[in-house]
Amino acid sequence: MKLCNILLLLIISFSGILLPRDFDHRDIPIHENGRIKPLDTFVRNQLLTIYGKRSIKSKTLQKEISSTELSAIDWFFDIVLNPEEGDKYSVFNIKNPEVVGSLGLHWDPHHLYNSSEVLSGLKNQLDYIVNIQGKPENELTQFDKQILQVYSNVIRYQELSYSLSCLLPMIQIQDNTIAQILSVNPGDKLSYYQLMRKANELSPLMEKLLNKNREEWSESDHELQHIMGVLNEIDQDKFARILKIIPPQIGNQNKAWLSPWELMESRTIGPNQEKLLITLELFLESRIEKNTVKSNAVLAEYEDLLTHPFNGLFNIDNIKLETWTNKANLFYKSISLYLLAFFLLAISWMTKPKLLRRISFFCLLGGLAFHFYGILLRIIIMQRPPVSTLYESIIFVSLIGVICASLLEYNRKDGMGIFMGAIIGGVLHFVGFGYADDGDTLGMLVAVLNSNFWLATHVTTITTGYGTSLFAGLLGHVYLLQIIRNPNNTEYLKKVNANMFGATLFALFFTLFGTILGGIWADQSWGRFWGWDPKENGALLIVMWQIMMLHLRITGMVKPLGFALGMILNNIVVILAWFGVNLLSVGLHSYGFASGIAWNLALFIAFELITGFGTYYWAKSRRESITA
């Protein structure tokens, strides 16, 4: 029965990978920051930078757009197809009233402004911006940094909205003669790129035009001149090079991808690249016509073009998978299930304990399945082990914590594991979301980290160690609370104590070998096993603290009560080693230098100290009052 349920859950959650999906516009591959990713990821991150969220919420949208939420990709195609109408979206998120004031904007309670408002405000500040752009980073004030951010966002936005304008049918041919020469029907609209392809046919006409007096111009001459004017105007958009969606003609991993505008400039467009551009043109046309049948057919061709000539550059299935992952929001699903598990457990303490606890455990396992699946997908997409950035370490540690808690629950069946799992999973997921808002969470790795073997061994072991250590620390909390609840239940407390000791041994195993493996990696890459680098010292501190607590406990110098307190304090050591050393801004492990976390760290440490020592003395006095 149980097995069946778990199997069913797994099948439901894995169905995304089992059912093949047609290629669609979200999957168009794009090259950014060294990685080939779906357009969907790209525009989500662009929107995140400008707007602060990965999709547009309803309050931002004007009333005529009735939907409650607009996805990043739809927003992108809307501003690309109608670059002049982008102002209907107020997407510039400016929170600082000083910046709002200096840009001459009217204060908006949602902090949101549209591009032309911001642009006209920036025009008055151009001198100031040019001035601060030359300054070194550490001389900038907060205001300077924010205004530069707004400035770069406006440029980013402009680049986005004009990135495909060379492929949009914007030039109408009315004159019969010209239409005939270009072999199109009068009234047809052509794109900049189409006209460029037909430049050879137009050039004799142009020559004639230049040799004629203006008074002698025929109607088609006037139209030709008009067309040239429009072409010139569109040509102004060539700064918009952000959208690097065309692979290099010869499929080479180390060559840069190009944006349509860069190709227009280069004048050497390879045949495969040309085919892609033409297909893109057709796709944009079908979007304008709102013709889904046509656009599906065109996209199928686009996929075909990508798979064959550019074989080996990327795996189209992984790109599709990433798009699916973006949409699926697996970690939101898992945190909701963790929270649900917590509430059900809380209710089970009041009524129907057995049934509700069971359902709650299933929720926890369901959350775990989504959580695990989310990490698995990241491994498949990036083709590398699960942990390589601070963000990834958070979601991985949380996974380990929840796994430990589930095992404990399976072992004890009294709700303690659910309680702990929901707390670890919920809190760490929440912290992780904060980090995810910094941008693309799937980044490329610098040379020294670019080693799957060591990422798989050292990094996963040490983060597993963090997870198991936090789990042991949480058990310490639970143990003290249980003593306060009922100091008489010695049999039960003994069991919890044994669990806590076991968890600590388990944690020591991972932290110790994680640290030694790290030393071996350092020996392999830099030639020294140990360099007293802050991160190494942090890991060493965790190991030493755990070794010390175990020896104190084994030799009887510390009783179970003190051991529980020691494991709670171990949490502080873990958090300091994990996040705290990054505050020092020295050393080799520079993957997560962050400045804003000091306050949160201090809060956590204060919390652990107060609750740790508080419950310790309370539990002690409870026990003493009983024995007395």
Next chain:
Amino acid sequence: MHKIIKFLIKPKLFAVTIMWLMVLVVLGTLAQKDMGLFAAQNKYFSSWIIWFYFLPMPGGRFTLFIISINLCFFFFNKNIWKIKKLGIIILHIGGILLLIGGGLTGMFSSEGNMVIDEGAQSNYVEDYHYMELAVINVTATDFDDYIIFDQPLLKRDKILSHENCNFEIEVVKYFENCLPEKRSSMAGIQYRGMLKNFMLTELKQEKENNLNRPGLIYQINNTGTSLDGIYGIFLGQTVPQTISVNNQNYVITLRRQRIYLPFSIELLDFKKVLYPGTEIAKSYSSEINLLEHGAARRILIQMNEPLRYKGYTFFQSSFIEGPEGETTVLAVVKNYGRLFPYISSIIMCIGLLFHLSLKLPELFKKSKGKIS
């Protein structure tokens, strides 16, 4: 004697020393922000004694030494020799090996840099931290005669002399970090060489040792000529000091301490590969020729793939991009203790796994206790 053993065997001693070691690690880590890694390491970790103002306290090396002894005496404990504790015994043997390896590395390993331009070759390693004063007799056309004075000798009032050198050098001042500056007024008559036009100003020591520019002011005595006087020299000085005494020509330079290798390395090509369209490096590599006894062996050194040869290990560490081409910086290490962590981690792993497999089922027995 018995009392001493009893004291050393005590687990309490271990608890106290490991606590002290934790304090040291915390202090040493925090100190890195202010004094840099090298200085903090020397003060807290590689030291036998630390002076907190006037109070001497055991340093990192001393503390680790005590822990090692304490760990050795662990095996004299009669209670541990039981089959049930086999895992624990194995674990502690691994721990001892790790500490021994650490000790060997700390005392006997040497490390430095090898800087080679593309197309050039080198057969020596430059120390990261220590300097040397080289007096080179270049009179003979077919060989140079080197006299090297190591950094410990470069202290105020030390007299440096050697039988092959027919003058004496007296150290006037050694700067850990200095700045050569053009003199604004006429120099005193006692100054010679570079110091006639320049002076060396002492600067505050940088946190990162490699950013320092050491300098030396010295006096040459006993030549019996007008060459006697005060000279100056600094690291990276483009024109070295030359003097000739009694028809012998000498070149004097201050340089990083060199260790010569029994072979040479020629850099053929340095490659840096970026992720396309970014400034993020994907890999660095140096293609080299290992030259020994006239034979050349072609080898590629890259990130995470060092060259190991004759006890030396060469790592791709850094690079310099100049207008005339690229220069590779290889980190070179000679370490006698490097196998210890590998062996000890395997032993400890076996021990801990053995112990866990014995112990965990007991610690996670199916719970029968009820919440009451």
